[in-house]
Amino acid sequence: MILDRILAKRIVPVVVLDSADHAEPLAEALLAGGLDIMEITFRTEAAEESIRRIAARFPEILLGAGTLLEKKQVKRAKKAGAVFGLAPGLNPVTVKAAKDAGLLFAPGVITPSEVEQALSLGCKLLKFFPAEAAGGVNMLKSLAGPYAHTGVKFIPTGGITAANVAKYLKLPVVAAIGGSWMVDKALINEGKWEEITRLTKEALEAAAAV
Numbered sequence: 001m002i003l004d005r006i007l008a009k010r011i012v013p014v015v016v017l018d019s020a021d022h023a024e025p026l027a028e029a030l031l032a033g034g035l036d037i038m039e040i041t042f043r044t045e046a047a048e049e050s051i052r053r054i055a056a057r058f059p060e061i062l063l064g065a066g067t068l069l070e071k072k073q074v075k076r077a078k079k080a081g082a083v084f085g086l087a088p089g090l091n092p093v094t095v096k097a098a099k100d101a102g103l104l105f106a107p108g109v110i111t112p113s114e115v116e117q118a119l120s121l122g123c124k125l126l127k128f129f130p131a132e133a134a135g136g137v138n139m140l141k142s143l144a145g146p147y148a149h150t151g152v153k154f155i156p157t158g159g160i161t162a163a164n165v166a167k168y169l170k171l172p173v174v175a176a177i178g179g180s181w182m183v184d185k186a187l188i189n190e191g192k193w194e195e196i197t198r199l200t201k202e203a204l205e206a207a208a209a210v
Contacts, residue, residue: 002084002104003125003153003175005062006037010169010176010207013183013200014066014157015040022188023050027058029193030183033200039086039178041066042073048080055081066178068105071097078103086127086155086178090114095121106155110134115147124152125175132159137167144173162202169210179203 006012013030015038017023023046030038038054040047042065055063064084065077074097077085084104087094091107098105099122108127109115118126128140135142140154156168157178168177182199 002062006084006125006155006176007153009035009037009204010174010210011035011037011182011200011203012064012155012176012178013038014178014180015183015188016043016180016185017046017050018044018185018189020046020049020053022046022191023053024057025191025193026183026188026196027054027061029196030200031058031061032193033182033197034204035200036060037062037064038183039064039066040082042069042077043067048076051077051080051082068094068098070094074098074101074103074105086157088127088129090118092117092121095123110139112143112146115143115152119147119150119152124150126152126154127178128154128156129178130158131156131168132164134158136164137171140168140171140173144171148173162199162206165203165206166210169207 065082066086068074068085068087078101086106088108106125106127108129153175155176155178160177160179182203
């Protein structure tokens with residue numbers, strides 16, 4: 001199950017690729033670090049082709065598409081090979097498109113009203129974004145109070161680093177964190193694959209230690 005795999009690793013690298021040529025070496029670097037999950041955001045023109053290449057060559061990777069803002073992006077992500085999707089906000093139209101496409105979808109929320117709307121749409125895996133700016137760990141603790149019993153789980157993203165990752169992962173309501181420090185754009189563009197592997201190993205070790 002997709003959620004089980006996310007819960008097992010607890011780290012979802014948030015990847016922004018300017019070139020699809022970086023997709024496969026990045027996938028190899030993450031796998032070398034022990035991580036078989038990644039989210040490629042639809043912020044660049046290279047996203048769709050990057051997902052297609054990774055899905056074809058590395059079927060063992062649990063591949064997600066992020067920043068899905070509209071129906072056509074959902075369809076493109078699914079067709080390219082993504083098996084889960086995320087968005088920074090909560091758009092019922094996009095949620096429905098994901099459901100129709102058979103794509104596990106985590107819309108973005110930061111308020112109780114948004115959590116309730118997401119639950120009403122059948123979403124129990126939610127992206128908490130922007131995590132640090134929206135109150136971070138304390139805000140998530142507050143949301144856990146009235147909603148943890150519903151089975152809702154959060155993937156906090158935004159401002160999460162190696163320094164604060166453990167604080168988030170200690171919360172039972174957190175399924176995993178979305179982070180970009182181990183797949184920093186500069187590291188990717190400079191082809192520093194060994195450094196990405198090292199940072200990935202460190203992130204997984206930190207998650208396992210919680």
